[in-house]
Amino acid sequence: QVQLVESGGGLVQAGGSLRLSCAASGRTINTYSVGWFRQAPGKEREFVVTISWNGDSPTYTDSVKGRFTISRDNAKNTVYLQMNSLEPEDTAVYYCAARPPYYSASVSEELYDYWGQGTQVTVSS
Numbered sequence: 001q002v003q004l005v006e007s008g009g010g011l012v013q014a015g016g017s018l019r020l021s022c023a024a025s026g027r028t029i030n031t032y033s034v035g036w037f038r039q040a041p042g043k044e045r046e047f048v049v050t051i052s053w054n055g056d057s058p059t060y061t062d063s064v065k066g067r068f069t070i071s072r073d074n075a076k077n078t079v080y081l082q083m084n085s086l087e088p089e090d091t092a093v094y095y096c097a098a099r100p101p102y103y104s105a106s107v108s109e110e111l112y113d114y115w116g117q118g119t120q121v122t123v124s125s
Contacts, residue, residue: 002027002114004096009119012086020081020119022096029098030074033105035112036081038092038121045095050105051079059107063089086123093118 008020022034035050049070051058058070069082079096097112099105106112 002029002032002098004098004114004116006094006096006116006119009094009121011122011124014087014123014125016086016123017082017084018086018121020083020094020096020121022079022081022116024077024079024098027101028074029072029077029079031101032098032114033103034070034072034079035097035099035105035107035109036070036094037097037109038090038094039118040089040092043092045109047107047109048094049081050107052105053102054104056105059105061107083121086121088123088125091121091123093120 003025005023033052036048037045039045049060051070067085072079095118096116098114
């Protein structure tokens with residue numbers, strides 16, 4: 001099975017940018033649909049964006065459209081989340097997750113079988 005490790009989180013001022021990485025090991029990521037989710041303090045984990053294994057257009061939650069971009073580099077076995085124009089409301093632990101091989105992308109976290117440990121993103125005002 002695939003193992004996922006996130007990195008790239010940190011502290012940034014509002015309006016700044018970060019790029020998160022989700023590195024896969026154990027399996028090649030090109031057959032997995034991958035999603036990013038986040039959990040802010042005191043809140044439930046929520047969907048951010050997902051990208052299908054087959055190249056279909058990504059799906060973004062409304063609050064990040066136009067600011068966040070998901071991409072995948074199959075050669076590096078990594079999925080990225082480029083986050084621009086960050087806002088304090090984006091502060092959360094960000095998790096990447098994968099569905100079983102060849103399953104379609106989904107906005108529902110319960111459909112993801114494989115999870116990373118999370119990376120903290122803090123946006124100061």
